[in-house]
Amino acid sequence: MKIVAIVACAAAVLGGIAGCASESASGYASEAKAIQSLIGNWTLDSIGDKSLAMLVPQDVAVKKPTLDISADGKVSGFAGVNRLMSSLNMDALSKGEFAMSPAATTMLAGPEYAMKLEQQYLGALAKVRNFKVDGSKLTLTDGANQIMQFVRGS
Numbered sequence: 259m260k261i262v263a264i265v266a267c268a269a270a271v272l273g274g275i276a277g278c279a280s281e282s283a284s285g286y287a288s289e290a291k292a293i294q295s296l297i298g299n300w301t302l303d304s305i306g307d308k309s310l311a312m313l314v315p316q317d318v319a320v321k322k323p324t325l326d327i328s329a330d331g332k333v334s335g336f337a338g339v340n341r342l343m344s345s346l347n348m349d350a351l352s353k354g355e356f357a358m359s360p361a362a363t364t365m366l367a368g369p370e371y372a373m374k375l376e377q378q379y380l381g382a383l384a385k386v387r388n389f390k391v392d393g394s395k396l397t398l399t400d401g402a403n404q405i406m407q408f409v410r411g412s
Contacts, residue, residue, distance in 0.1 A: 292352070293331060296389070297328045297329055298327060300411060301406075301408055303407045307404075310322060314371050320371075322337075332345050338376030339366055339373055340364040343363075344359045345359050355387060355389060356389040361383060379406075382398075382405050383406070385405050386405050387400050388400070
């Protein structure tokens with residue numbers, strides 16, 4: 259029965275379906291299980307205790323920063339103005355840690371508010387050490403404090 263539950267939960271995570279029990283990084287038995295929970299498109303919801311709406315002017319439409327995580331640990335996404343590329347450290351992931359290589363970005367300029375958001379986003383990503391997936395939410399922490407929260411994209 260336990261194996262069936264694990265397979266069902268993995269299938270739900272891969273399919274983007276909420277409803278599996280919460281899993282913290284330390285709760286993963288293997289790198290494979292950890293990466294399976296992270297695979298997909300994630301859209302930024304907050305940095306620290308500030309929602310995305312609090313981080314940008316109210317009168318502008320903002321394209322939200324994203325993280326796209328693939329099964330091989332490659333990370334890409336949108337940082338606010340520029341695209342980002344990185345990869346997860348799979349050895350760290352097998353130990354329940356979330357460690358990304360320093361992100362490379364394209365070098366476009368944008369509106370001041372978007373550039374500021376991008377700096378906050380990239381700075382926050384550099385502080386992340388752990389993660390927790392709870393249904394459709396991904397919380398990245400420094401081990402003790404929430405650094406960022408994402409929601410699973412479509």
